[in-house]
Amino acid sequence: MKKTLAKKELVQRLGFGFLSLCIMITVFFLGLLIYFIAVRGIKVISWEFLTQAPRRFMTQGGVAPAIVGTFYLTLGAISLALPLGLACAIYLCEYSPKSSIVNIIRISINNLAGIPSVVFGLFGFAVFVKFFGFGVSILSGALTLGIMVLPGIISASQEAFLAVPQSFREASFALGATQWQTIKNIVIPSALPGILTGVILSIGRVAGETAPILFTAATFYIRGYPDSIFSEVMALPYHIYALMTEGTHPQEQTQIAYGCALILLVLVLLVSGIAIFIRQRKRSGYGH
Amino acid sequence: MDINQIKIKVEGVNFYYGSKQALRDIALDIYKNKVTAIIGPSGCGKSTFIRLFNRMNDLIPGARFEGKILIDGNNIYDPKLDVVDLRRSVGMVFQKPNPFPKSIYENVAYGLSINGIRDKGYIADKVDKSLKDAALYSEVKNRLSDNALALSGGQQQRLCIARALAVEPEVLLMDEPASALDPTATLKIEELIHELKKKYTIIIVTHNMQQAARISDYTAFFMMGELIEYDITSKIFTKPSKKITEDYITGRFG
Numbered sequence: 285m286k287k288t289l290a291k292k293e294l295v296q297r298l299g300f301g302f303l304s305l306c307i308m309i310t311v312f313f314l315g316l317l318i319y320f321i322a323v324r325g326i327k328v329i330s331w332e333f334l335t336q337a338p339r340r341f342m343t344q345g346g347v348a349p350a351i352v353g354t355f356y357l358t359l360g361a362i363s364l365a366l367p368l369g370l371a372c373a374i375y376l377c378e379y380s381p382k383s384s385i386v387n388i389i390r391i392s393i394n395n396l397a398g399i400p401s402v403v404f405g406l407f408g409f410a411v412f413v414k415f416f417g418f419g420v421s422i423l424s425g426a427l428t429l430g431i432m433v434l435p436g437i438i439s440a441s442q443e444a445f446l447a448v449p450q451s452f453r454e455a456s457f458a459l460g461a462t463q464w465q466t467i468k469n470i471v472i473p474s475a476l477p478g479i480l481t482g483v484i485l486s487i488g489r490v491a492g493e494t495a496p497i498l499f500t501a502a503t504f505y506i507r508g509y510p511d512s513i514f515s516e517v518m519a520l521p522y523h524i525y526a527l528m529t530e531g532t533h534p535q536e537q538t539q540i541a542y543g544c545a546l547i548l549l550v551l552v553l554l555v556s557g558i559a560i561f562i563r564q565r566k567r568s569g570y571g572h
Numbered sequence: 573m574d575i576n577q578i579k580i581k582v583e584g585v586n587f588y589y590g591s592k593q594a595l596r597d598i599a600l601d602i603y604k605n606k607v608t609a610i611i612g613p614s615g616c617g618k619s620t621f622i623r624l625f626n627r628m629n630d631l632i633p634g635a636r637f638e639g640k641i642l643i644d645g646n647n648i649y650d651p652k653l654d655v656v657d658l659r660r661s662v663g664m665v666f667q668k669p670n671p672f673p674k675s676i677y678e679n680v681a682y683g684l685s686i687n688g689i690r691d692k693g694y695i696a697d698k699v700d701k702s703l704k705d706a707a708l709y710s711e712v713k714n715r716l717s718d719n720a721l722a723l724s725g726g727q728q729q730r731l732c733i734a735r736a737l738a739v740e741p742e743v744l745l746m747d748e749p750a751s752a753l754d755p756t757a758t759l760k761i762e763e764l765i766h767e768l769k770k771k772y773t774i775i776i777v778t779h780n781m782q783q784a785a786r787i788s789d790y791t792a793f794f795m796m797g798e799l800i801e802y803d804i805t806s807k808i809f810t811k812p813s814k815k816i817t818e819d820y821i822t823g824r825f826g
Contacts, residue, residue, distance in 0.1 A: 382633060451670035455732070458626060459683035459739055460660035469686065474673055 318549070325546025328539050334547070338505065347544055349509055353422075353517030354491055354551070356510065357501060360426025361433060361490045366483060368430075369437030376438070377445040378467050390442075397435035402495035404432040409499035423513040425501020432496050433486040440482020444475035477563045484559040488552045494521040504530060520548045579604040579743065579773045580625065585639035587620055589632065594620045596797045598639075602790075607765060607774045609788035609805065611781065613820070616794040618777045619667075622745050625775065626662040627655050643743065660687060663736035664745040668752050669728035671720035671735070676703075676712050679720045679731055683739035698738055706734035707764050726757025733764065744768065746776040750783065762787050781821055785809045793817050 336346035372393070380386045408428025418424040448471050456466040472479075494502075502522035510517045527541040580602040587595035595617045602608050610618040623629045624641060627648065641648050648658050660683075671679050680699040689695060699716070703709040708730040712723070720731055729749060736744060746765070750758040765774060765787050778784050784791055784805065791808040793801045801808060801817045812818045819825060 449670070451666060451668060452672060454628065454631070454664075454666065455670045455672065455735075456682075456686075457631070458628065458659055458664040458666075459686065459735065460656045461683075461686045462656055465686045469682070470672055 321542060321545050321549055324539070324542035325544075325549075328543035329546065333543060337508065347518075347520070347523060347540065347547070349506065350518040350520045350523040350544065351547060351551075352509055353502075353519040354521070354548070356422050356517060357425050357429060357497065357519055358487060358490045360422060360513070361429035362483065362487060364426060364430035365434045365437050365486065369434050369482075370441055370479065372434075372438045373441030373445060374467060374472075377442050378463070378471065393435050393438050397439060400495075401432060401493050402498075404428055405496040405498050405500060407431075408496060413500055419514060420499070420501060420503070420516050421514045422501055422510060422517050425497045425517070425519075426513075428496045428500045429490045429493065432493070433489055436486050436489070437479075437482045440485070441475065441479045444478025444482070445471060447478060448474045480559050480563045484556050487555050487559075491552055491555075492521050492548060494525050497522055520544050520551075524548075576606065577604040578602070579643065581640075581642040582624075583640040583642070585624065585637070585641065587617075587624065587629070587638070588636040590634045594797050595624075598799050600792060600799060600802050602773065602775060604773050605769055605771075606789040607769050607776060607787055608790040608792065609784035610775065610777045610792050610794060611779070611784050611820075612794035612800075613825070614779070615796075617797040618794050619747055621794065622747055622775055622777050623664075625743065625745055626659045626664055628664065630655065660739050661741050662743045662745060663739065663741035665729070665732050665736055665747070665749045667748040669725055669732055671723070671728050671731050673719065673721055675717045676720050676723070676731060677716040680734050680738050683735060687739060699734075702734040702738040703731075705737050705768070706730045707760065707767075708734055724757070726753050726760060729753060729757070729761060730764065733761075733768075737768075742773060744772045744774045746774065748777050748779060751779065758783070781809075781823075793820065795820070 330346075333346040334351070335348050337349050338347065339345035376386065376390060376393075405428065408424055408431075412418045412424035412427050413420055416424075418427075452470050452474060453466055456470045457463075461469070497519055501517055502519045503516040504518070504523070504526040506516055506518060524541045524544045527537040527544070531537050578601045582598055582600050582602070585595055585598040586593065598621065610621060612618050620629065624637070625643075625648070629635050629637070637649060639649075643658075643662070647653070672682065674682070677699055680702050681695050684695050684698060700709065700713075703712065708727060711727060712718075712731075720728065723731060729752075733744075733749075750761045753761065762783065765776065768774060769789075776784075776788065788805045791803065791805045792799060793808065793812075795816065801812060801814050803813070808817065809821060812821065
């Protein structure tokens with residue numbers, strides 16, 4: 285009896301030990317990533333680096349046009365994907381009849397999320413750049429990125445809607461609310477934290493993906509800033525890629541690439557931080 | 573007893589979940605300004621039954637209704653009837669308190685705003701009055717803008733009652749409203765029901781026999797989807813006419 289108890293205790297300790305080891309390994313690599321990017325990136329970061337355009341074959345000046353470009357692309361992609369994705373999720377969760385066709389649609393959307401981003405890039409090139417004739421532009425890039433994150437936003441929103449207790453809907457119906465009133469006043473507000481989580485993840489993905497904008501929006505260098513949605517843009521992830529693969533001054537370019545990586549990292553963390561802050565407030569406070 | 577006015581008439585009701593029959597040939601009359609308790613063992617169809625009165629079962633896919641339910645002489649299963657209107661006049665309080673994750677004030681005001689009332693002064697008065705009627709006002713009057721989820725379970729349930737009362741229903745359905753509450757909170761709800769029957773016709777499902785005896789005027793005993801016995805509460809609990817009713821209320825099964 286005593287022996288088996290000691291054995292159980294040992295097994296438990298081994299189990300917990302293994303779990304904490306896994307956590308430590310994960311945190312170690314995460315820390316390492318932030319450390320390396322930060323230490324190498326911080327060297328080139330300056331006010332000039334953030335606010336100036338590149339000079340002298342990318343070896344001097346700043347990366348401001350790339351920051352601005354990434355901002356435009358992200359904003360464009362999310363403003364397309366969020367309303368569209370939200371509408372799809374509402375339809376699939378709240379309105380659609382439980383039929384096999386709807387199930388097929390649901391499965392297709394989930395599968396869409398697994399398509400490699402470079403495939404979206406080629407698709408965007410064929411459809412938006414060539415077929416619709418938008419050219420290599422912010423518009424083509426934002427549309428491509430938006431379609432890429434659409435399945436993610438739909439899945440996250442769907443999960444958020446499914447997590448809204450049925451009792452909220454019943455309470456609303458029992459007071460004489462229509463289905464639309466219930467969705468608008470009860471379901472969407474209750475699902476908002478979950479939807480925001482989907483948006484956070486999407487922003488991170490949109491801002492960081494290179495492949496979808498490779499043939500649809502990005503350029504290594506433009507003079508000045510884009511002046512319309514039909515302009516080509518510089519973008520941080522593509523800029524990193526280009527700095528590391530093209531050009532004639534690899535030494536300086538590598539340093540700048542680390543600088544860009546740090547900015548990208550900070551930007552994404554910042555956006556996530558803001559969204560998490562809003563989500564927490566929504567969750568705990570409900571206003572006032 | 574003859575002066576009792578019939579508020580609801582249930583005639584020949586059968587109800588099915590897919591191929592499974594949940595209610596068999598139910599007929600009974602529910603009297604105005606009385607409390608009618610529905611009792612019976614788990615799975616007897618009592619919750620299904622009470623949810624017929626505001627057509628809450630419409631939401632369940634594959635469910636099928638046969639028969640007639642007349643409220644003030646109007647068949648609520650008439651295809652031309654607007655379910656939204658029906659639900660406004662037949663309020664419901666659920667088994668588990670389910671306030672919306674909004675402020676106390678917004679919870680009570682919700683039913684008014686969705687029914688198109690925009691007059692802020694009227695809504696404010698109505699919220700106060702409903703909270704008073706639900707015996708909650710004195711506990712929350714200084715924190716109407718707090719989140720309703722911060723209230724205790726008993727307070728949440730009274731808030732749900734206030735929310736239902738705000739739209740001025742005629743009938744109030746209560747599906748085991750005290751089953752998730754502690755004895756003190758239960759007592760408060762029971763006292764409240766006693767007050768509310770002056771204005772409303774109340775149908776309450778309960779699995780608690782003493783509760784049914786304490787608060788109701790009429791009691792219907794259901795078993796396996798059938799109405800076994802329906803009578804004045806005092807009669808059901810002192811000399812029921814059927815053996816099986818007696819066995820149930822004396823705790824021999826269930």
